[in-house]
Amino acid sequence: MLQLQVIRQNPELAREKLALKQFAEPQLVDLVITLDDERKKLQLEADTIQSKINAASKEIGQLMAKGQKEEAEAKKKEVTAFKTALQPLADKLSETEKTLYDKLVLLPNLPSDQVPAGKTPADNVVLREGGAKPQLPASAVPHWDLIKKYDIIDFETGAKITGSGFALFKGKGAKLQRALIQYFLDFNTAAGYTEYHPPFMVNEASAFGTGQLPDKEGQMYYMPEDKFYMIPTSEVPVTNIYRDEILKEEDLPIRMTAYSPCFRREAGSFGKDVRGLNRVHQFEKVEIVQLVDPAKSYDALDEMVLHIERLLNSLELPYRVLRLCGGDMSFASAITYDFEVYSAAQEKWLEVSSVSNFETFQTNRMKIRFKDSEGKSKLLHSLNGSSLALPRIIACLLENNQSAEGIKLPEAIHKYFGSGLVN
RNA sequence: GGAGAGAUGGCAGAGCGGUCUAAUGCGGCGGUCUUGAAAACCGUUGACCCAAAAGGUCCGGGGGUUCGAAUCCCUCUCUCUCCGCCA
Numbered sequence: 029m030l031q032l033q034v035i036r037q038n039p040e041l042a043r044e045k046l047a048l049k050q051f052a053e054p055q056l057v058d059l060v061i062t063l064d065d066e067r068k069k070l071q072l073e074a075d076t077i078q079s080k081i082n083a084a085s086k087e088i089g090q091l092m093a094k095g096q097k098e099e100a101e102a103k104k105k106e107v108t109a110f111k112t113a114l115q116p117l118a119d120k121l122s123e124t125e126k127t128l129y130d131k132l133v134l135l136p137n138l139p140s141d142q143v144p145a146g147k148t149p150a151d152n153v154v155l156r157e158g159g160a161k162p163q164l165p166a167s168a169v170p171h172w173d174l175i176k177k178y179d180i181i182d183f184e185t186g187a188k189i190t191g192s193g194f195a196l197f198k199g200k201g202a203k204l205q206r207a208l209i210q211y212f213l214d215f216n217t218a219a220g221y222t223e224y225h226p227p228f229m230v231n232e233a234s235a236f237g238t239g240q241l242p243d244k245e246g247q248m249y250y251m252p253e254d255k256f257y258m259i260p261t262s263e264v265p266v267t268n269i270y271r272d273e274i275l276k277e278e279d280l281p282i283r284m285t286a287y288s289p290c291f292r293r294e295a296g297s298f299g300k301d302v303r304g305l306n307r308v309h310q311f312e313k314v315e316i317v318q319l320v321d322p323a324k325s326y327d328a329l330d331e332m333v334l335h336i337e338r339l340l341n342s343l344e345l346p347y348r349v350l351r352l353c354g355g356d357m358s359f360a361s362a363i364t365y366d367f368e369v370y371s372a373a374q375e376k377w378l379e380v381s382s383v384s385n386f387e388t389f390q391t392n393r394m395k396i397r398f399k400d401s402e403g404k405s406k407l408l409h410s411l412n413g414s415s416l417a418l419p420r421i422i423a424c425l426l427e428n429n430q431s432a433e434g435i436k437l438p439e440a441i442h443k444y445f446g447s448g449l450v451n
Numbered sequence: 452g453g454a455g456a457g458a459u460g461g462c463a464g465a466g467c468g469g470u471c472u473a474a475u476g477c478g479g480c481g482g483u484c485u486u487g488a489a490a491a492c493c494g495u496u497g498a499c500c501c502a503a504a505a506g507g508u509c510c511g512g513g514g515g516u517u518c519g520a521a522u523c524c525c526u527c528u529c530u531c532u533c534c535g536c537c538a
Contacts, residue, residue, distance in 0.1 A: 067500095068501070071501070071507080072501075074507080075501085075506050075507040076505095076507090078507060078508090079505085082519085085518055086469075086470090086519080087518095088518050088519070089518090093469080103518070105518090107518045108518075274497095276461095403496095405498080
């Protein structure tokens with residue numbers, strides 16, 4: 029949720045920034061400001077009357093104590109008149125507050141100055157590439173063939189158990205996934221992130237806090253009996269750890285990491301281009317989240333980007349870093365870097381990580397604040413990134429490392445898994 | 452699933468219709484004393500709305516009774532205890 033004061037300070041800039049994000053209703057900015065003016069006016073009027081009621085009520089108490097019953101009764105009548113006058117004002121005020129809030133919540137975050145213009149993924153800017161694309165033998169095949177050859181992931185049985193897009197990992201496949209999770213968590217904790225294992229379902233307040241509601245409601249699995257949402261990413265429970273809290277400056281930055289399965293309905297996005305592990309309803313991911321002093325959030329963002337780059341380098345996968353254009357960024361983000369790895373057999377780049385600075389957009393919803401050196405409470409900045417999402421990493425590891433002898437895995441995961449898969 | 456108890460400021464905890472602008476303790480901050488520290492003593496210390504002053508709101512959430520609610524009533528959520536079931 030945007031901070032009202034930011035919009036009020038410079039409505040023109042807010043409208044420009046929203047346009048960069050391809051937001052269709054920039055006039056909402058003006059509506060929000062009008063509603064806020066209305067709210068202030070009503071608040072003042074209501075407070076003035078309330079003040080009179082409070083004073084009169086106190087007098088009644090004192091008159092009663094002195095036994096001046098008649099005077100007290102007269103005062104009571106006075107208060108009743110005030111209350112009658114207050115009622116419609118109070119109703120109007122709460123109605124205005126609600127409308128204001130409902131509109132404010134519809135505004136996406138403003139993109140930061142570094143965000144390039146553009147509407148579609150084609151407009152994203154490739155910042156750099158790393159690693160080397162492998163030369164595969166002519167016999168090389170995509171991962172959906174390799175998983176059958178080695179009998180490590182079974183989509184047919186997954187579909188039988190649950191439905192399409194649910195993978196059943198088996199034998200070495202199950203172990204490879206577990207090994208990667210373990211490696212990623214170790215890599216993150218070694219860099220100073222505290223490990224968490226959160227609940228995999230969240231309540232409505234948590235889903236709202238990180239911005240999944242109301243924006244992505246249809247993308248989450250929902251349990252109506254208990255009003256729980258299956259998490260689409262551990263970002264949701266982990267960031268909500270500090271919801272409604274005021275942190276001390278010396279506790280910053282907060283750096284957290286968590287593994288979780290991620291559940292996504294992916295409604296409408298299944299076409300013929302999404303095969304095998306490229307897009308599934310349940311996947312494993314290790315996430316990093318930071319809560320930092322606003323003055324330092326862009327340094328933290330750079331640090332997270334480097335951290336993920338180091339991790340990808342250790343996996344010896346060819347990758348590239350993109351800065352997303354305004355039109356391709358998520359609702360809540362102020363700036364996003366995507367990491368893609370090159371899937372050599374599919375000859376495609378696959379997104380494996382997304383690193384974002386949300387600035388105060390999430391923390392404003394969650395009221396995550398800190399006391400600054402002057403003792404004032406200020407909103408923190410929240411950031412997160414995947415490190416990493418498993419399925420596409422597994423797809424690339426299989427495809428890019430296939431050979432006549434089998435699949436040779438990178439050194440970094442030998443101690444977690446072994447050196448590879450043999451024919 | 453059954454029965455009961457509870458939810459108050461950073462923490463502990465009193466208050467159970469009208470000086471609650473919430474006692475007290477701990478913690479935090481400032482000071483006195485001290486070469487310095489500790490101890491002791493004194494002072495101070497919640498959040499939110501409002502440009503600010505004035506004013507207002509907040510004692511788990513929501514609703515009600517009343518001139519007046521932390522306090523009474525309804526309801527929801529959560530926590531604890533006991534019983535049952537269970538990985």
